[in-house]
Amino acid sequence: MLTADVLIPVYRPGRQFTQLLERIKAQSHPVQRIILMNTEEACFPKELKERFSDVEIHHLTKEQFDHGGTRDQGIRKCSGDIVICMTQDALPADRFLVERLLEAFSNPDVWAAYARQLPAKDCSEIEKYTRSFNYTAESFIKGKENIEELGVKTFFCSNVCAAWRRGAYLEQGGFEKKTIFNEDMILAGKMILAGGKVAYCADAQVIHSHNYHAKDQFHRYFDLAVSQVMHPEVFGNVSSESEGMRLVKKSIRHCLRIRKPWLIFSVITNNAGKFLGYKLGQHYRILPKRVIQMCTMNQTFWQEGEGR
DSSP states (O other), rough: OOOOOEEEEEEEEOHHHHHHHHHHHOOOOSSSSEEEEOOOOOOSSSHHOOOOTSSSEEETTTTTOHHHHHHHHHHHOOSSSSSEEEEEEEESSTTTTTHHHHHHHSSTTEEEEEEEEOOTTTTOOOHHHHHHSSSSSSSEEOOOHHHHGGGGGGGGOOOEEEEEEHHHHHHTTTTSSSSSSSHHHHHHHHHHHHHEEEEEEEEEEOOOOOOOOOOHHHHHHHHHHHHTOOHHHHTOEEEEEHHHHHHHHHHHHHHHHTOGGGGHHHHHHHHHHHHHHHHHHHHHHGGOHHHHHHHOOOOOGGGOOOOO
16 A cells, blocks of 8 residues: 655644644545645744644745745655645545545556645635636546647646655656746656656545736746746747637636626736736746846745846
């Protein structure tokens, strides 16, 4: 039987984080270790540490945190066959999350697997539809042979809840040690190009959603584009924009179908934010640093000598 560890980067954990740890501990397939990479020791509640005394906590400063590097440090502290990366704002939907993620690894060609993300109760109508577009009800496995059909979506994998075969992870060099964003897709892409496969497990489910506005989308997609430009070995020969346009068209049709045409305004403004941020991010190398600082959501990445 495969063993599994859970790795979670943490910053200022709140009440929901207690639920997350409780639900992980109640899984049908028990995990052997839960490792937290916590940013700023002073921000970690003492009562949480006392309540979950068997959880491993490793502290770092804000300056030390990196989306890829911090997770890589954590995975190298793990010992399970499979390491499940999660974010602190994702909740297992039931007791079978770990069990169903691990089922994907019965196929030795599968090097990574990711869960379906379900909308939270406060999720907006447009975000609910986006979730259903990106996380369908059918499971599938992606490999190099799917690139022509799926394009960049072949490499999609989300560390909101993603499981990594630790042996393959280490062989492929792990997450980028310095990355602005998108460490999960970068590694998934490298794995697929190296001959591995990535499984989407629709029956492994977490509750996770955000009600982003146009400004939020602008910052996210700026960083997304930067990450892709920095890794042409993965993204250089695939296009992302056609998939985005397909989502816009289907979202507008959804608004008309449910008879809420006023929501089309949100669809257009949010996607305009995505498009503008993505286009600027693609050309970040010619932008002044002060403009980059206004566009990014990851200020610390652009320290002197970094990010170029």
